Amino acid sequence: MAPVNSHIIDTELIEGLRAGSQEAFRSLVDTYQQRVIRTCKGFVQSDDDAEDIAQEVFIEIWKSFNKFRGDAELSTWIYRISVNKSLNFIRSAYKRKMLSFFQFPDSTISSFTDDLAVSTDYSPDDDLGRSEQAEAVKKAIDSLPSKQRTAFILSKYDDLSYKEIADVMNSTIPSVESLIFRARQNLQKRLYIFYKKNML
Amino acid sequence: MKCNILNSDLILYAERSLPAERRDLLESHVSECEECRAFLAFLVKSMTLIDKDKETDQNPFLYTRIMAKMEADEKQTWSQHKSFIPALVFSAIFLAGILGGIKIGKLYSGTIPGYYNDLQEEVSYFNDISQESIETFFIITNEDVNE
Numbered sequence: 287m288a289p290v291n292s293h294i295i296d297t298e299l300i301e302g303l304r305a306g307s308q309e310a311f312r313s314l315v316d317t318y319q320q321r322v323i324r325t326c327k328g329f330v331q332s333d334d335d336a337e338d339i340a341q342e343v344f345i346e347i348w349k350s351f352n353k354f355r356g357d358a359e360l361s362t363w364i365y366r367i368s369v370n371k372s373l374n375f376i377r378s379a380y381k382r383k384m385l386s387f388f389q390f391p392d393s394t395i396s397s398f399t400d401d402l403a404v405s406t407d408y409s410p411d412d413d414l415g416r417s418e419q420a421e422a423v424k425k426a427i428d429s430l431p432s433k434q435r436t437a438f439i440l441s442k443y444d445d446l447s448y449k450e451i452a453d454v455m456n457s458t459i460p461s462v463e464s465l466i467f468r469a470r471q472n473l474q475k476r477l478y479i480f481y482k483k484n485m486l
Numbered sequence: 487m488k489c490n491i492l493n494s495d496l497i498l499y500a501e502r503s504l505p506a507e508r509r510d511l512l513e514s515h516v517s518e519c520e521e522c523r524a525f526l527a528f529l530v531k532s533m534t535l536i537d538k539d540k541e542t543d544q545n546p547f548l549y550t551r552i553m554a555k556m557e558a559d560e561k562q563t564w565s566q567h568k569s570f571i572p573a574l575v576f577s578a579i580f581l582a583g584i585l586g587g588i589k590i591g592k593l594y595s596g597t598i599p600g601y602y603n604d605l606q607e608e609v610s611y612f613n614d615i616s617q618e619s620i621e622t623f624f625i626i627t628n629e630d631v632n633e
Contacts (some may be wrong), residue, residue: 315549320542327540337545344552345559419528420535442501443540474497474529481528 296360303351315344321361321444322368328439329372331424339375343368358453365444365454369436376428418484426476434469441466489515489522496522500529 302310
């Protein structure tokens with residue numbers, strides 16, 4: 287449950303935004319930017335992309351604030367927009383990748399296992415090893431089914447409770463529990479593939 | 487305890503979300519199994535990398551960038567609308583030409599003296615079946631035979 291202070295801030299922001307106040311919008315950006323960028327970071331590979339998506343999120347909030355009915359928390363609504371914009375970005379990137387595949391027949395769309403660099407020099411303790419592992423973790427998260435990925439990111443990146451995640455995803459708490467459990471299992475399987483290739 | 491039974495608990499342990507009753511069992515196994523111990527260390531490091539990745543600094547310029555982007559999007563929308571104007575003008579001229587042609591054509595229909603009536607007379611000669619009934623058409627007269 288959101289603390290009382292944040293609830294008061296949200297109420298003031300909602301009133302200001304309904305009145306079309308730019309000051310209220312600036313305040314919203316300052317209050318929520320870290321949460322939005324953190325959510326987007328969970329879905330995309332680069333920090334720059336995460337910030338680009340975050341800009342789109344806030345523009346969407348400004349343009350369509352009249353659609354916010356107030357039956358959910360403001361934060362829930364903002365997380366929903368963040369997730370949708372991130373998923374749209376991924377779909378657009380995938381379409382661009384498919385187009386480039388048809389334009390350049392020699393290129394291949396690699397699977398999760400093919401894409402992993404099998405480095406004989408891999409050492410988990412040096413910077414290169416850590417960045418390869420970080421990339422492997424990111425790819426493992428990206429390869430999860432969409433709902434599992436969303437639930438996992440909202441849990442792991444945003445530290446949302448199961449109730450909050452259920453509100454964002456328009457789902458139930460048992461469904462969210464199941465999604466996160468399966469996400470973790472799948473993540474472990476995918477990470478084990480990388481681990482076997484590089485460590486054993 | 488076999489590794490595969492505890493396998494799915496490893497990531498929960500790495501995330502510090504394994505229930506207490508299973509934690510002791512896992513720790514006991516991991517202390518004896520080198521393979522599980524090594525993979526657990528790998529998973530713990532992976533979760534730490536996620537914690538590192540999610541760190542975000544407050545960006546004081548984000549609001550300015552958002553406003554600049556909104557302005558740029560508005561300008562782009564207007565220039566996209568402007569590009570339709572030549573096509574609309576051409577379509578209007580084309581449509582005016584067609585309508586004008588139809589209008590002019592209607593103005594000239596039946597204005598040449600006697601043209602329409604003479605045409606009707608000529609057409610009637612080619613359509614002489616209307617001049618006699620079908621019964622008389624089949625009656626063969628002496629005149630026809632002598633021809």
